[in-house]
Amino acid sequence: MTTATARSGDRRISPVFLGIAAVTAVAGWAVWTGFADNPGIAVFLFVTGAWIVSLCLHEYAHARTALHSGDISVGAKGYLTLNPLKYTHALLSIVLPVLFVIMGGIGLPGGAVFIERGRIRGRWRHSLISAAGPLTNVLFAVVCTAPYWLGALDGVPGTFRFALAFLALLQVTAALLNLLPIPGLDGYGIIEPWLSHGIRRQVEPFAPFGLLAVFALLWIPELNGWFFDLADTVLRGLGIDGYETFLGRHLYRFWEGSPDLSRLGL
Template sequence: MSFATTRRPTSEERRISPVFWVLLATLGTSGWAVWTGYGSTRFAVFLFVVAGWMVSLCLHEYAHARTALHGGDITVGAKGYLTLNPFKYANSVTSFVLPVVFVVLGGIGLPGGAVFIERNRIQGRLKHSLISAAGPLVNLAFAVALLVPVGAGWLDGVKPEFLAALSFLGMLQISAALLNLLPIPGLDGYGIVEPWLSAQTRRAVAPFAPYGMLAVFIVLWQSKVNTWFFNLVYDVMNLFGVDRTFAWAGDYLFRFWTN
């Protein structure tokens, strides 16, 4: 076994990418614009939600990689997964392009898996499950950070557009966590249960994994399923004290191209 396959990630391989800093700067600037009412509020909400969503996607994938590193896959650093650079992931289309498209088209938060973990380096089924669970847990943490200040009244007195933007972005995080925990091939929920399945079952299911995320989006496009799912999302938001009307207002502001 060579040095290249046994070394730990270097500081260079852990350095945060300028791309991620640009995303954070966009998030902060657009958030300030919404907060102060500077410029076009609806376009600022759009930038704030997209930037916030992409930041959460970067951290979602980083969580997978970081957990894999501690689980035994020391190759994630060399692949660039610890830099928070979205262009370093295995498939930028499924990780970032499609999730943003899903948000624009249907207001659905659905991250796509894109970090290639060398599972043969990781011993123990629990470690494999934790690696898959790390991503959705990041979305849940994002939801808590966004919705608690709104529901607790800590932001009373600020512009309602800012509260709506936070609520809509929080709603996306809840939908992402719930959807990604479904035990469907290609989603993290299946990755959590997969280590506990028989080898025969895993081989039978493997061919369907590339289509899992798209299949979920198509099913959610059906009105009855869509209504049932979002009622569940709004019920979770109510646990934080945030009414669904805040998310509806944020969705309306987000779609600046509509009247």
């Protein structure tokens, strides 16, 4: 009886996550209806809230896949509650990614849930656990861009459309960065089980510096431009052009002065 109750509690959705989701929903409603006097503030709350929700779902996907692969410890650690405060590195998983969105409009991947890999058998399972997070970002991007590639933009307010475009950009950049085969990122986690033991031992000391390496590389103008060109190419394939994301980013960064959408008839 006690065990069953504990397991149920381990998987119950956290009030913290529900609160974040509620703020996101209210802000989204304000963006859609134009309820807020300053649409930039509503866009900021909506996109930031949705971004945090996607980060929680990213880590949940890792944990849930690990649970079904043999690591039953993830429940006791609180990873199945979607509570961002339960992550082993809340700073890396939530705070830094949100700060990077605010500073530069890029979906920086985070590192968060601790999986007891010794409980899991089979290289495919290890790879799938690592892939589950980025695939969540891919799914999120597909959902955000659905009105575009379905041709269902009639009736969608311009401000909401631009907010979705910017949110989609964050999801695409997060997926692309996470899939890089750099130690410490999910892309390396996907291929790691297939590497020789010697190579893994040589690479292991560099894993804690993977995010720092990504940060440093993105400061190089040529690499930064190439990366965002790739992200824009992906978004164009989903029906979003760079102007949509440009407007969404400027609406989000309302403190810089939001663009005058009335000139566009929106």
